Amino acid sequence: MSIEIKTVGCRQNQYESIILKNLIDKKLIFKDINNAILINSCSVTSRAMRDTRKIINQAKRAGKNIILTGCVIDKNIIEDQEIIYLSNSEKHKIVYKDANKYDPILSRPMISIETGCDKFCSYCIVPYLRGKPIIREFDKITDEISFLADRGFVEFVLTGTNIAMAGNLIRKILNWANKSYSDIRFRLSSMDPDYLKNNIDIYKKPNVVHTAHISMQSLSNNILIDMKRRHKFEDIHKITHTLLEFDPLFAVGGDLIIGFPSEGQYEFEETYRYLEDLPLAYVHFFEYSDRNGTLASTMGNKCSNSEIKEHIHKVQTLVNKKKKAFKIKNIGHTLDAIALNDNRVLTTNYLDVFVDKITPRKSKVKIHVNNLEEDKLYGKIV
Ligand code: SF4
Numbered sequence: 582m583s584i585e586i587k588t589v590g591c592r593q594n595q596y597e598s599i600i601l602k603n604l605i606d607k608k609l610i611f612k613d614i615n616n617a618i619l620i621n622s623c624s625v626t627s628r629a630m631r632d633t634r635k636i637i638n639q640a641k642r643a644g645k646n647i648i649l650t651g652c653v654i655d656k657n658i659i660e661d662q663e664i665i666y667l668s669n670s671e672k673h674k675i676v677y678k679d680a681n682k683y684d685p686i687l688s689r690p691m692i693s694i695e696t697g698c699d700k701f702c703s704y705c706i707v708p709y710l711r712g713k714p715i716i717r718e719f720d721k722i723t724d725e726i727s728f729l730a731d732r733g734f735v736e737f738v739l740t741g742t743n744i745a746m747a748g749n750l751i752r753k754i755l756n757w758a759n760k761s762y763s764d765i766r767f768r769l770s771s772m773d774p775d776y777l778k779n780n781i782d783i784y785k786k787p788n789v790v791h792t793a794h795i796s797m798q799s800l801s802n803n804i805l806i807d808m809k810r811r812h813k814f815e816d817i818h819k820i821t822h823t824l825l826e827f828d829p830l831f832a833v834g835g836d837l838i839i840g841f842p843s844e845g846q847y848e849f850e851e852t853y854r855y856l857e858d859l860p861l862a863y864v865h866f867f868e869y870s871d872r873n874g875t876l877a878s879t880m881g882n883k884c885s886n887s888e889i890k891e892h893i894h895k896v897q898t899l900v901n902k903k904k905k906a907f908k909i910k911n912i913g914h915t916l917d918a919i920a921l922n923d924n925r926v927l928t929t930n931y932l933d934v935f936v937d938k939i940t941p942r943k944s945k946v947k948i949h950v951n952n953l954e955e956d957k958l959y960g961k962i963v
Contacts, residue, residue, distance in 0.1 A: 589632045590623025592740040596691040600676045603683035622651035626870035652710040680724030688943040695741040703809040703876035714746035730762045736919045738768045745776035771796050775811035790929035791828050795835035800855035801848040832862035832930040840869040840889035842880035862907040864900045911950045920944045937961040
């Protein structure tokens with residue numbers, strides 16, 4: 582039996598693919614299907630959609646059986662009689678059925694705590710595709726963490742479609758881990774600022790690394806209203822400064838969407854100006870991608886494509902400067918990190934550093950950051 586897995590899209594998909602692979606290898610699912618490819622697809626952006634179609638076409642040309650799951654199928658975006666479909670809801674039942682016991686391929690295993698979202702931000706297709714949040718049972722999550730912690734994994738990424746949907750469960754997991762495994766620590770994946778307004782203290786817990794990835798999406802309050810987000814620029818400002826007061830080397834970063842339909846020159850300039858002032862360590866930015874069925878797709882565009890390209894270029898240049906400034910700020914400091922492959926480590930504040938020695942993958946290390954050369958940080962194990 583051979584089933585290859587291809588994953589497009591978010592961390593939640595990546596997590597699910599690791600679990601599906603494990604179940605396939607143990608012959609617990611799809612045991613009668615041979616010469617196949619399982620595609621865990623995404624349709625959140627037009628690019629992800631294109632990538633999914635490309636993999637399907639390649640698999641067809643190679644004469645493979647195709648099992649398709651993920652976000653492209655629940656709205657019948659791709660219909661093909663030769664394809665075997667696994668709906669998102671079936672997939673979640675399989676993935677969340679038991680406590681998962683597997684050998685992760687990553688140094689920092691992802692632990693899914695929820696899937697789905699019902700916030701219906703105006704640009705987002707996810708609530709229509711993934712459906713209402715399904716919160717995973719606490720015992721299954723802690724069993725999975727215990728299984729991996731007992732095998733030497735020390736850092737975990739709590740992940741999901743929008744982990745803020747899990748509410749108090751996040752705190753409960755962190756408190757349990759603090760008592761049961763004092764040695765392990767957690768990264769929290771993308772975090773809704775609306776949740777952080779009243780829960781910023783979770784980043785001050787001793788077992789949470791000092792990286793916060795905040796789903797900002799825009800820094801213009803007009804746009805945030807049109808996006809149907811539940812926070813304002815002032816919240817992002819407060820969150821960023823609170824974390825930096827707690828630890829001046831805290832990596833505060835996040836996501837921004839450029840080219841949202843109602844974003845005109847004025848709103849873009851506003852986002853840009855605020856972005857200039859915010860002491861962020863990094864920003865992931867995306868060009869707005871129109872998804873049929875969302876509220877935003879019914880709005881007219883304010884900026885032309887050429888203006889959006891120009892805005893992206895401006896943001897890219899600014900973000901590069903911020904990333905460099907954050908790297909320079911860390912030179913001369915001793916930081917906690919986890920060993921990745923070869924002589925690379927990832928610090929708890931999300932810096933990739935090349936060090937003088939190779940240490941076993943996934944072990945905890947302390948490093949001293951020495952210098953920056955051609956955009957790469959170098960340091961030594963202390
Ligand atoms: S909170 Fe995130 S996942 Fe939920 S609708 Fe908004 S953007 Fe989409």
